[in-house]
Amino acid sequence: MIIRPSHLTSVLLFALICNMPARCEPPGEDAPVICVDPGHPSETSAGTISRDGSLTETHLDWVIAKRLQVLLTNSGYRVVMTKSREPERVTNRRRAEIANHAHAVLFLRLHCDSAPTSGLATYYPDRRGTTQGTTGPSAKVMMESHLAATAIHTRVMKRLVGKLRDRGVHGESATRIGARQGALTGSIFAQVPAVTVEMVVLDNRHDFAFAKSEAGQKALAEALFEGVTSYVDSGKHVDHDAKSLVTP
Numbered sequence: 001m002i003i004r005p006s007h008l009t010s011v012l013l014f015a016l017i018c019n020m021p022a023r024c025e026p027p028g029e030d031a032p033v034i035c036v037d038p039g040h041p042s043e044t045s046a047g048t049i050s051r052d053g054s055l056t057e058t059h060l061d062w063v064i065a066k067r068l069q070v071l072l073t074n075s076g077y078r079v080v081m082t083k084s085r086e087p088e089r090v091t092n093r094r095r096a097e098i099a100n101h102a103h104a105v106l107f108l109r110l111h112c113d114s115a116p117t118s119g120l121a122t123y124y125p126d127r128r129g130t131t132q133g134t135t136g137p138s139a140k141v142m143m144e145s146h147l148a149a150t151a152i153h154t155r156v157m158k159r160l161v162g163k164l165r166d167r168g169v170h171g172e173s174a175t176r177i178g179a180r181q182g183a184l185t186g187s188i189f190a191q192v193p194a195v196t197v198e199m200v201v202l203d204n205r206h207d208f209a210f211a212k213s214e215a216g217q218k219a220l221a222e223a224l225f226e227g228v229t230s231y232v233d234s235g236k237h238v239d240h241d242a243k244s245l246v247t248p
Contacts, residue, residue, distance in 0.1 A: 027078045032232050034072055035099035037082040037186070038065035039111040041089045044177075044185075048114040050208045057112040057202055060211055062086040064199065065110055067221035068228075075229065080104060093132065096189035105232055106148060108224070109186060109196040112211070118204040119165025120157065123196040124149035126171025129182025136188040144193040151234065152195060152227035159223035163210060164200065172196070197224065 038061040040047030047057030069079045080102040082095040099107035113121065124145040125137050137145070149169050157166045172178035172187060187194045199220055200207035210216035 027073065027076050031076055031078045033078045033080055033102050033104045034228060034232070035080045035082065035102055035104035035107045035192070036065050036068055036072075037095050037099070037107065037109040038062045038086075039109055041087065042095075043089075043091045048112055048202050050202050050212075051205075055202065055208060055212050058086060060112055060199070060202070060217075061110045063217055064220050064224070067217065068110075068224050071221060071225040072228070075225075077229075077232070092185035093189050096186045096191075096194070099194075100189075100191045104192050106228060107186070107190055107192050107194040108152075108228060109194065110224075111196060111198050112200055112202040113198040114203050115201050117165075117167065118201045118207050119167040120153075120160065120200065121167035121198045122149045122153035122156075122169045123172050123175065123178075123184070123198070124169070125178075125183040125187035125190070125194060127173050127182050129172075129178065129184075129188045131181050131185050131188055134188060137183065137190050137194070141187075141190055141193060145187070145190075145195060148193045148231055149195045151231040152197075152224075154227075155230045156197070156223045156227040159226050160219060163216075163219060164207065167198075 038058075040058045040061060047061070049056050065081065069081060072079050080098060082098045083090045095109070096107065125142050126146070127142070128135055128137065153169045157164075172183045175184065177184055181188070184194075184196065186196075200211045202208060202211065211220070
C-alpha cells in the first residue's frame with residue numbers, strides 16, 4: 001500500500017490529537033457533533049483582559065476549546081470548531097451558521113467575563129431577539145438551550161466545587177447585549193441548542209490565578225467535557241434533521 005504524503009500527514013495529526021495508543025479510531029459518521037466556539041475576536045470586540053494584561057479572553061477561550069476538542073474527539077464525538085486559529089476573526093452570525101451547517105447537537109460558546117464578582121455562569125436564549133433583519137431563535141431552540149444549559153452547568157459546577165464560585169444559570173436577556181436586542185447575536189441565528197459559558201471573571205484576582213494555571217485550565221476543560229457528555233449521553237438532546245436546517 002502506497003501512503004501519500006497528504007494521507008500520512010492526516011494520520012499523524014490525528015495521532016497527535018488522540019495522544020493515545022494506535023487503537024484510537026476517528027469518530028464514526030453517526031457520532032454526535034459538538035460545535036465548540038472559542039469566543040473572540042468577533043465584530044463586537046477582542047474580548048476582555050486580565051488586570052495585568054498577561055491573559056486575554058481570546059487566548060483562554062482558545063486554549064480551553066482546544067483541550068475540550070481533544071477530550072471529545074478521543075471519546076468518539078465529532079467536533080466542529082468555529083475558527084481554525086486563535087487570532088481568527090469570526091462574526092457571531094457566522095459562528096452560529098457553522099453550528100447549524102454541522103447539524104450540531106450543541107453549540108457551546110466559551111467566553112470570559114468582566115464584572116465586579118467572580119465565578120462561572122451559564123447563559124441560554126430565554127426570549128427571541130432581532131438583529132441584522134433576523135428574529136430568533138425559535139421556541140424549540142430556546143427550550144432545548146435551557147435544558148442543555150441547566151444540565152451542563154450542574155455537572156460543570158459539581159466538578160469545580162471549591163475552585164470557582166457558582167454564579168448560576170441565566171437567560172441571555174440578563175446580559176447587556178441581550179437586554180438591548182433580546183438575545184445574543186449567535187443565539188438569534190442558531191437553529192440548534194446554544195449555550196454560552198462565561199468560564200471565569202478574568203479581572204478577578206482569584207479567577208485569573210486559577211485560569212492562568214495549567215491545573216486550572218485542565219480542570220475547566222475536563223469539567224466542560226463532563227458537562228457536555230453527560231448532557232448528550234443522557235439522550236435529552238435532539239438530533240437535528242439536516243432537512244430542517246437552512247444551509248448557510
